[in-house]
Amino acid sequence: MPNKTQAPLLQVKNLKVQFPISSGAFFKRTKKYVHAVEDISLELREGKTLAVVGESGSGKTSLGMAIMRLIPVSSGEIILDGDNLLSLNNEELRLKRKMFQIIFQDPYASLNPRQRVGEAVAEPIRRLGMDASQIEPIEEIFSLVGLRPDQMHLFPHQFSGGQRQRIAIARSISTRPKLIVCDEPVSALDVAIQAQILNLLKRLQRKLKLSYIFISHDLSVVRHISDEVIVMYLGKIVERASRLKLFTKPKHPYTHTLLMSSPSMALRKNERQSKKFILKGDPPSPIDLPKGCAFAARCMYAKEHCFKERPLLENVEANHKVACFYPL
DSSP, rough: OTTTOOOOOOEEEEEEEEEEEEEEEEEOOOEEEEEEEEEEEEEEOOOEEEEEOTTTTSSSSHHHHHHHHOOOOOOOEETTTTEEEEGOHHHHHHHHHHEEEEOOOOOTTSOOTTTTHHHHHHHHHHHHTOOOSSSOOOHHHHHHHTGGGGGGOOOOSOOOOHHHHHHHHOOOOOTTOOOEEESSSSTSSSSHHHHHHHHHHHHHHHHHHHHEEEEOOHHHHHHHHEEEEEEEETTEEEEEEEEHHHSSSSSSHHHHHHHHHHHHTOOOOHHHTTGGSSSSSSOSHHHHHHSSSSTEEEOOOOOGGGGOOOOOOOOTTTEEEEOOOOOO
């Protein structure tokens, strides 16, 4: 049984990511910001998977990239294994990177076509200056992800999409990390191959005690792999719950609508067929955020004060948080 007093592997506190843009004529330019991630806090324990879901533009990928320190962070804290990644200098961050890696969405674009795949897997080890006693032999890493060691000398174009993603996974585990950010790692693959890659990720998690932040828009994939789920809308978390609670008793109208819009995830067939669960309109602009609840204009339950005040993310049940004045 896990030790509940053990500190989380990852703590994100009040994280904000804002991208500056300019608008207006050249001589009257005003600086505005795209609010990609707005005041997000979360925790992740060792060996667990936290899934991040939401429609396009909700801030899922920006959150993952910020945690990886691949994009600038406006404010907040990212504490990994006791160290605040935002307070480290370049050299300290480089040395810390062996603890956290990323798997990108597109296995075709994430590998250098001119680099042999064995070299691609070994590159993070070389760049971080790790010695042989700190790592598994590259041949063993290939075997761990279901590839033959004799394939190390081939180039990416000689592999299928699923095999390329296995190579990307091999590269991500080569430094023995504790945390891996998975940015929609199966969305570019066929359904049959998706299942193989998901099973591989779960097997590696058990064997290597990995923790995942799993970003996806596919709820059936999230249901298969996650322990906890956070739902994002316009850069904010609107609901966080265990996998079981979120998929059986969603509390936020947006979460409920997401489930109803997915045929494989619908709670009841007659509800799925009802037009009332079709989202109308577009999300508000991430540049000019609304004063009240960001979902209010698309929500069938919204009342007047929903447009004037932002709901806080609060517990409605044990380990189930919702940012809504009228949770379901």
